[in-house]
Amino acid sequence: MHLINTFLTAVLAVSVVGSPHQPASPPTANVSVLATFPKPVWNENLAIRGNGYILTTRFDKPEVYQVNPGTGERLLVRAFDASVYSGCLGIAEGDTDIFYVISAPPYDDQLTKINGTNTIFRIDMATFETDGQTIVNNATVTKVIDIDAANILNGMTAYDDNYILVADSVQGIVYEVDLAEGRYVAAVEDPKMKATYNTASPATPLGVNGIKMFRSYLYWTNTAGGFVARVPFNSLEGALGNSSIAITDVPLADDFIIRDDAVAFVCQNQVNTLSVAYLDFRPGSGEPSVKASVIAGSLTSTMLAGVSAAEFSRTEGQAYRLYLTTSGAEGKPINGTTTVGSTVSYIDTSVY
């Protein structure tokens, strides 16, 4: 959806470390804050409208906000029924300016649902009008489907205008939702989607978390596993071969993004860290597993406190700007006690 122009290959090909354009040591990113929410708020995910405005979900309440990319001002687009839903998670654009969002039921401390169901709602932003400060006309919100089989749905991506994919982190399953037919199926259930892939007693119950399609592969983070995996996938046949691990060294990976030139940015929520990895698609490379490098934040820093998801800007002339949501470390307070206001922040990725 976001076409990035030809990359600065001449500059970046200087020192190749196993990948076409990987610098020996990626530089530290400068993090800028666009918007800060008063704590406690947990910004969980985001999607960018064609007009550049940012939609961000809250995990601590079932709400979706729009953030102005120029001023950082925010407006509440939709509050779902808080007596039924505990929060909103993945959000993705299907057809132009039509967004799909997960509203999740109440859950316990193991992120297992207590009652109710995960619902996918459709938010048509075409009817959303503001005078800059206030909402003049609401977005049109309709229920798409309840995913009764799911435990807690987390990441979402649009396969195309007809199908969306959603990740059940606790059960380690990706469901495919047929939007026209109003049906869903368990499309991929891979061992590398399970929290228990590496160990019988993982540090977190979250396996598959963020999901994205890239060059005919379905990619996903495994939070407990600390890696990104992939499998060839299409919407009609599901997984078309064996999965493999694409990126290592991303402990507690949350959501992520892959730029058009195969550079991945991985948000590591509970270690407050953003990492970069250079996927190797060179012919004959065998598309090996690559290591990620930290480019911003740290376990004890508030700079990217609870960084949860990433999406590229769609504003003219800002194709390398990567927006990031943060939870303010509400999921795991820094040094045990410190939380901060959650944010929509950004970095310039043109040097990566």
Ligand SMILES: *[C@@H]1O[C@H](CO)[C@@H](O)[C@H](O)[C@H]1NC(C)=O
């Ligand atoms: C960070 O900002 C400094 C000062 O403006 C600049 O020199 C440096 O190139 C920036 N780093 C990145 C990775 O963009």
Ligand SMILES: *[C@@H]1O[C@H](CO)[C@@H](O)[C@H](O)[C@H]1NC(C)=O
């Ligand atoms: C679901 O469980 C929560 C927490 O125990 C409770 O507050 C809520 O009333 C329950 N909702 C329904 C619909 O049963």
Ligand SMILES: *[C@@H]1O[C@H](CO)[C@@H](O)[C@H](O)[C@H]1NC(C)=O
């Ligand atoms: C938008 O929806 C909210 C919540 O239902 C309602 O309170 C508000 O009046 C609506 N705004 C307009 C302009 O219709």
Ligand SMILES: *[C@@H]1O[C@H](CO)[C@@H](O)[C@H](O)[C@H]1NC(C)=O
């Ligand atoms: C999947 O892995 C198995 C076991 O290693 C192998 O026999 C099979 O050929 C692989 N399939 C594909 C499509 O690569």
Ligand SMILES: *[C@@H]1O[C@H](CO)[C@@H](O)[C@H](O)[C@H]1NC(C)=O
């Ligand atoms: C956490 O503790 C480390 C080590 O004492 C310290 O350097 C860091 O500033 C602390 N972080 C916060 C957010 O207080």
